[in-house]
Amino acid sequence: KSLTLPNKLVHELNGHQGPIRAVRFNRNGDYCLTCSSDRTVRLWNPHKGTGIKTYKGPGQEVLDADVAHDNGRIVCGGADKQVLLMDVSTGQAIRKFRGHNGGCIQNLQIHTFDTVCYCGHGHGHEP
Numbered sequence: 207k208s209l210t211l212p213n214k215l216v217h218e219l220n221g222h223q224g225p226i227r228a229v230r231f232n233r234n235g236d237y238c239l240t241c242s243s244d245r246t247v248r249l250w251n252p253h254k255g256t257g258i259k260t261y262k263g264p265g266q267e268v269l270d271a272d273v274a275h276d277n278g279r280i281v282c283g284g285a286d287k288q289v290l291l292m293d294v295s296t297g298q299a300i301r302k303f304r305g306h307n308g309g310c311i312q313n314l315q316i317h318t319f320d321t322v323c324y325c326g327h328g329h330g331h332e333p
Contacts, residue, residue: 217255221248227284228270232277239280243267247282249294261297264288270314272323281323283311289323 224244231238237258240248247261247268263271266285273280279300283289287310289303303323313326 219250221257232273239271241268241271247271264290269312272314272316274316281314283314285310
Protein backbone atom coordinates (compact mmCIF):
# COMPACT_ATOMS: atom_id res chain seq x y z
CA LYS A 207 0.00 0.00 0.00
CA SER A 208 1.48 3.36 -0.98
CA LEU A 209 1.60 6.32 1.36
CA THR A 210 -0.25 9.45 0.25
CA LEU A 211 1.47 12.63 1.35
CA PRO A 212 -0.41 15.90 1.86
CA ASN A 213 -0.24 18.18 -1.14
CA LYS A 214 -2.10 21.31 -0.01
CA LEU A 215 -1.45 24.02 2.55
CA VAL A 216 -3.68 23.64 5.60
CA HIS A 217 -2.28 26.34 7.93
CA GLU A 218 0.49 28.91 7.96
CA LEU A 219 2.26 29.38 11.26
CA ASN A 220 3.28 33.04 11.40
CA GLY A 221 5.04 34.83 14.21
CA HIS A 222 8.82 34.49 14.08
CA GLN A 223 10.87 37.58 13.23
CA GLY A 224 13.64 35.61 11.53
CA PRO A 225 14.24 32.44 9.50
CA ILE A 226 12.95 29.13 10.89
CA ARG A 227 15.84 26.79 11.66
CA ALA A 228 13.93 23.65 12.73
CA VAL A 229 10.42 22.26 13.24
CA ARG A 230 9.94 19.42 15.72
CA PHE A 231 6.71 17.61 16.58
CA ASN A 232 5.96 16.08 19.96
CA ARG A 233 5.76 12.28 20.10
CA ASN A 234 2.05 11.98 19.24
CA GLY A 235 2.01 14.80 16.67
CA ASP A 236 -0.45 17.05 18.50
CA TYR A 237 1.95 19.98 18.88
CA CYS A 238 5.09 21.29 17.25
CA LEU A 239 8.00 23.54 18.15
CA THR A 240 9.67 25.96 15.76
CA CYS A 241 13.18 27.33 16.32
CA SER A 242 14.33 30.58 14.81
CA SER A 243 17.24 32.93 14.34
CA ASP A 244 15.09 35.48 16.25
CA ARG A 245 16.31 33.65 19.42
CA THR A 246 12.94 32.13 20.24
CA VAL A 247 11.19 28.77 20.29
CA ARG A 248 7.44 28.75 19.62
CA LEU A 249 4.92 26.11 20.60
CA TRP A 250 2.06 25.59 18.10
CA ASN A 251 -1.06 23.58 17.58
CA PRO A 252 -0.45 22.85 13.89
CA HIS A 253 -3.89 21.28 13.43
CA LYS A 254 -5.61 24.55 14.36
CA GLY A 255 -2.85 26.82 13.05
CA THR A 256 -2.53 28.62 16.39
CA GLY A 257 0.41 29.69 18.46
CA ILE A 258 0.34 28.63 22.09
CA LYS A 259 3.48 30.05 23.70
CA THR A 260 6.76 31.76 22.85
CA TYR A 261 9.92 30.85 24.76
CA LYS A 262 13.05 32.95 24.92
CA GLY A 263 15.92 30.69 23.92
CA PRO A 264 19.61 30.97 24.73
CA GLY A 265 21.60 34.09 23.83
CA GLN A 266 21.87 33.59 20.07
CA GLU A 267 19.82 32.01 17.31
CA VAL A 268 18.07 28.74 18.19
CA LEU A 269 18.91 25.94 15.78
CA ASP A 270 17.07 22.97 17.29
CA ALA A 271 14.73 21.90 20.09
CA ASP A 272 13.03 18.80 21.42
CA VAL A 273 10.17 18.11 23.80
CA ALA A 274 10.25 15.56 26.62
CA HIS A 275 8.04 12.51 26.30
CA ASP A 276 5.78 13.77 29.09
CA ASN A 277 5.37 17.10 27.18
CA GLY A 278 6.41 18.97 30.34
CA ARG A 279 9.86 20.20 29.33
CA ILE A 280 11.68 21.36 26.23
CA VAL A 281 15.34 21.73 25.43
CA CYS A 282 16.79 24.11 22.88
CA GLY A 283 20.24 25.06 21.72
CA GLY A 284 22.03 26.92 19.01
CA ALA A 285 24.79 29.28 18.03
CA ASP A 286 25.92 30.12 21.57
CA LYS A 287 26.82 26.46 22.29
CA GLN A 288 24.45 26.22 25.27
CA VAL A 289 21.52 23.88 25.93
CA LEU A 290 18.56 25.38 27.77
CA LEU A 291 16.06 23.15 29.60
CA MET A 292 12.69 24.89 30.11
CA ASP A 293 9.34 24.17 31.71
CA VAL A 294 6.65 24.07 28.99
CA SER A 295 3.82 25.57 31.04
CA THR A 296 5.70 28.44 32.72
CA GLY A 297 8.39 29.09 30.11
CA GLN A 298 10.94 29.36 32.92
CA ALA A 299 14.45 28.05 32.50
CA ILE A 300 15.09 25.00 34.67
CA ARG A 301 18.76 24.67 33.84
CA LYS A 302 21.33 25.97 31.38
CA PHE A 303 24.08 23.60 30.25
CA ARG A 304 27.30 25.28 29.14
CA GLY A 305 30.62 23.98 27.93
CA HIS A 306 29.80 22.37 24.57
CA ASN A 307 33.26 22.05 23.02
CA GLY A 308 32.27 21.70 19.37
CA GLY A 309 30.67 24.20 17.05
CA CYS A 310 27.19 25.56 17.53
CA ILE A 311 24.54 23.08 18.63
CA GLN A 312 22.63 22.01 15.53
CA ASN A 313 20.63 19.04 16.81
CA LEU A 314 19.13 17.92 20.08
CA GLN A 315 17.18 14.89 21.18
CA ILE A 316 15.80 13.93 24.56
CA HIS A 317 16.29 10.24 25.35
CA THR A 318 13.20 8.03 25.70
CA PHE A 319 13.38 8.01 29.50
CA ASP A 320 13.78 11.84 29.70
CA THR A 321 17.02 11.51 31.68
CA VAL A 322 19.56 12.32 28.97
CA CYS A 323 19.70 14.88 26.18
CA TYR A 324 21.97 14.27 23.20
CA CYS A 325 23.35 17.21 21.25
CA GLY A 326 25.39 17.46 18.11
CA HIS A 327 27.24 20.25 16.40
CA GLY A 328 28.59 21.37 13.07
CA HIS A 329 31.53 23.54 12.25
CA GLY A 330 30.20 25.08 9.04
CA HIS A 331 27.44 27.26 10.49
CA GLU A 332 28.06 30.94 11.08
CA PRO A 333 25.35 32.77 13.05
